[in-house]
Amino acid sequence: MSSSKDLGAVKQALLPEQQDIEALISAQHRDPFAVLGPHPDGQGGQVIRAFLPGALSVKVVARDSDDLLGSLHGTDVAGLFAAHFDHTQPYRLRINWAGAEQTSEDPYSFGPLLGEMDLYLFAEGNHRDLSSCLGAQVMSVDGVPGVRFAVWAPNARRVSVVGDFNIWDGRRHPMRLRHPSGVWEIFIPRLEAGEAYKYEILGEHGILPLKADPMALATQLPPDTASKVASPLAVDWQDSAWMEGRAEYHRPDKPLSIYELHVGSWQCEVDDVGDVERQYSWQELAERLIPYVTQLGFTHIELMPIMEHPFGGSWGYQPLSQFAPTARYGSPDDFGAFVNACHVAGIGVILDWVPAHFPNDAHGLAQFDGTALYEYADPREGFHQDWNTLIYNLGRTEVHGFMLASALHWLKHFHIDGLRVDAVASMLYRDYSRKAGEWVPNRLGGRENLEAIDFLRHLNDVVALEAPGALMIAEESTAWPGVSQSTEHGGLGFSYKWNMGWMHDSLHYIQQDPLYRAHHHNELSFGLVYAWSERFILPISHDEVVHGKHSLIDKMPGDRWQKFANLRAYLSFMWTHPGKKLLFMGCEFGQWREWNHDQQLDWYLLQYPEHQGVQKLVGDLNRLYRDFAALHDQDDAPQGFQWLIGDDATNSVYAWLRWSKDGSPLLVVANFTPVPREGYRIGVPFAGTWHEVLNSDAGLYAGSNYGNGGGVVSDDLPSHGQGCSVALNLPPLGVLVLQPMG
Template identity: 85%
Template sequence: MNAGKDLGKGSVALLPDRQDIEALIKAEHRDPFSILGPHADGQGGQVIRAFLPQALSVNVIDRAGGQVLGPLSITEVPGLFVGQFAQLQPYALRINWAAGEQTSEDPYSFGPLLGEMDLYLFAEGNHRDLSTCLGAQVMSVDGVPGVRFAVWAPNARRVSVVGDFNIWDGRRHPMRLRHPSGVWELFIPRLEAGEAYKYEILGAEGILPLKADPMALATQLPPDTASKVASPLSVDWQDAHWMHARGELQRPDAPLSIYELHVGSWQCEVDEVGEVARQYTWHELAERLIPYVQHMGFTHIELMPIMEHPFGGSWGYQPLSQFAPSARFGSPDDFGAFVNACHVAGIGVILDWVPAHFPNDTHGLAQFDGTALYEYANPLEGFHKDWNTLIYNLGRTEVHGFMLASALHWLKHFHIDGLRVDAVASMLYRDYSRQPGEWIPNRHGGRENLEAIDFLRHLNDVVALEAPGALMIAEESTAWPGVSQSTEQGGLGFSYKWNMGWMHDSLHYIQQDPVYRAHHHNELSFGLVYAWTERFILPISHDEVVHGKHSLIDKMPGDRWQKFANLRAYLSFMWAHPGKKLLFMGCEFGQWREWNHDQQLDWYLLQYPEHKGVQKLVGDLNRLYRDVPALHDQDDVAQGFEWLIGDDATNSVYAWLRWSKAGKPLLVVANFTPVPREAYRIGVPFGGTWGEVLNSDAALYAGSNYGNGGGVHTHADASHGQPFSVALNLPPLGVLILEPQ
């Protein structure tokens, strides 16, 4: 066939010019659609070209009827097939390979796919549903089923989709670049869900390591690293009642008690010698976890990151697929069914979400198109020394929008009730964990990361609009003002902030031998100085029971009895303190061993009464917290708390009132020494009988059962600014909670 053959005036040559052919062979052509596929021949017909390396022969067939219209002739260029046909009509290709025959429509016969509005919103950083736009989308185009791929790589010279379907050959499916968005797209007919794929990208310096899809909705099971084409999410949602009611259930004056867990190590299937045989699937986890959480009385669970991550030892905090649940536990549909089951059972689901940084694995986002695309180019801005990770450049509109869309993806498509945003402090400050000279000031010369601040405010405003009632929780460890204030007031707009100061101070106090606690008395009371400057969650999280910090019970001083008494008193103090509650798995029954992500919790400990007692106490604390308004409905205002005794350092005793909006109080008294105190006088606002609703030293919690026989009567003696008083027996290392009868 003559490459230079002219088909007449205004016609198209059968073969493109030599420069185009060479670019095609080398997989360097920036616009494969200008050569491949159908092109009008100027005479009412069309020239069809297909580049199919290793194909033996190609026939063109009528798309509607299946009749053979004629062959494509092989050219002197291996793999390049061409032909001329008298009519313009939809067609398919019947390709003979050494391994067999394949019939499919021509990917290069389809026009541009993404709408201009999608591309505009993406470039602007404000596409609210990006997970149904970019990535691999199962769909039909012109009545033909297949998969539409779209990926942002503005500095690439060429991008191809590769997978088993084309023997990972980047010459077979090069994509179309949509100017000026930098998005590449291609529809591959007849491809189905379940296919593994990556992108082969030609950067300025050559071909990059194959890249997983940043917008993948599913992935291979690690350690494999390819993305997978996912079917559209199909979950039989039965949680309409929960979704309608959750705005009220998650108000600041509602109880919020969160059980934090790592999905892979809460409970596992074990072999005959007790070693982990495999992790449970979402369905198996739901069967076991949901009844447990209901029994324990928690309102919510919080899952450490379940977005796909290559290294299990990162616990999910180094995710590479911000839109895909980890394949370790099942499919996206399986995860959606798990969330639905939680909601039907009345349990909210919070996800840890990581917009601060990502790992530098070569198949991930790092140098995605040969340039610093998702990360800052300068390592003084873009590299985290602490975690050996890269920092998202949230000042770039497309990256800003990518992370915004990730948050909305979980909240909207998976009905997630809240996101706990990881490492917010590292986002707010350009000098976070950096020495002088190791960071770049902002445009005003300051240390604040203005782009990240704008992102967080925008994120929280958008979530409030797009996912009403959802919680946004900041893990923020500095004194940044207004984290949980509205953006209109100049705040960051979060629903809650983790109270890291309270956590640090209270744990430091409780680890002291009681004989020295008098010298640390203010560490337990200091949190009340700032308790209402933000809406707080009190977090005893996974970070406090790893890396040599000891488990929660093993932090406690004293002998075995004192350790358990201290733990029960500490948890009771926490539940009676203003602020929402978060407790990491295993702490609720006093696991001795530090948490290990490769082993399940030590459930066998529940055969021992002391461990069973701690578990029973946590369940009772949760029920008391949920049932008694004084413990939650004025959590975020000073009117809900009143000190009675905050200065008895000698005896390590604290006492306060919690007030409900209706004016009904609870009396809380804590004795943090192992000395029982008889007839300790405390002022109370009302006369009559005060009933003991909880005693952390009760026998049913495996305590010494020292207390007040269920209640006490007041005396007319005024005390502590109150018109009445009670004389209480304070249990050793114990907390009492009483209410007026």
């Protein structure tokens, strides 16, 4: 390869076929590697071709030195350069552009990149580490640093990667199609992390809007929509003790108390009049959030979706980048460092994750290669009427595997402790929120979405193997059986299900004027009828404090004092009821205003004693919940709960025992009227002193401080099926928790 011959003498040998030339010029060539790059001449030499629209000249230099090997000659085709070389050796192209010179290896000198096993597992829908395979991967090939791009677009006629590095010209880097997987790939040498890019796709009916990478590991900051080449994740993980003990912390008989928050509106930097100037970064959030959550005693935080999403008003529930943390708060490394800091502080991190649907933005997954690729083609299956979104076709193996890999990406690469799977009910039923004639029955003629059911079961089985100890939580609002039952016993395999029925009934009850609560008495007790049919989380989530539903405290009836007393009683009822706990930010201190994702919480309210009291109560409830096994270690077992009084509708009083596995009880008594009740008799299982471990009406919570002076001594008077009893002073709109002493 030490000399180049005159182009005119070997013109026919150098130029490709006319149809190849025309396809290159029009950016429609399905196999550019067959034409561009080095091609042996059969006699020990090679022809090198490069299609570089806009280039002025092209020289060929040795890869391992600056030795000039020759030049590629311009041809009659603008932008097409070619030359014959007597010898073959690795080379670089020195390209002279108007005002700039670029030296790099030839992308078309590299052979196929992805391994056959990777492609096989992807096509099978079972590639467990797809985020290290497809997308933009910073790597070296044959010792040359650069970025390997790979994207699935089986029905495309041509796919190019475009960005600032090629002035967004789809003619410059058309990709190689790997049959039969439908994956297109190319390695661009010398490209570095931080580059913005998209895919230019030629579909059956022409060029599509530029598409962001479905497998992007990083993105531009919205409203910009390009993907970004991400460096390999480099987090200084110091959470080995947490990760090793996580499976133990997450057992069903352990406390689980979750603080749900929206990252962008929990706390922000504000100006003098309280308007948001900017959102905090992951590091700034960690510095503020972790001490706060620790002080309040929550075991976990749950972040509303932080996968990149184009519209902030969707709160993250319409994500387009299922593998990229949003750029709003920092880099992927920054997010990893945030998770690490939480773990070091003993706080678990759960992410909301959305496999049910995706937005129809032109740069996203919709009609990705000109066909319904990620979504069902039939709008009766693929269009979500409620949310104006598209529904993943989880019956397609590649889509099934794509979403499976997304879940594992967060759990494994970012050490996430659990996923709360959004909108499971909409996945399970083909007729979800549809009228007759608006849905397509399954292959058996039924309404169940068999493909989604198979996916959820497979997902939960794989997570159990690949991320031991991780929690899988279903937001599921119907009576679907066995959501939290193992797949081997016919269930869906989730760790927990949100108890939407309890949420609905209890909130409906607590919003009633106490005068009328007697008529709704069973709404608080009904949850105990089915409390052990699943492993439940009791959710007071963001959905309950938006869209005109009022904040939690503003749902409460009565004057200001009664609203706070009702709120304290309700939270105490929730924390002493069977089921794990979830509370949305702001509810823990009684924010009056509905949650607004564009404003931070009303922290100024904490200057008032009533709001301080609610916050202190939540902290004490969490400590009580964690310290007393009776409140958590038999949450999913009927022997952990015993009614004492469930039928006193006249007084709106309830009383029950929570039992630990070792036989230690706590007595819980709730009075949901504003009337103090003196000497109210309740049967108890043990004689002696019963110590008051919590009174939601205590003065330190800004209550009226009506109670029992710290405890009572039992009387030898049988009551409520028990051999002895206690006479309690029940505070107005209050909950008492008592522990037997000795």
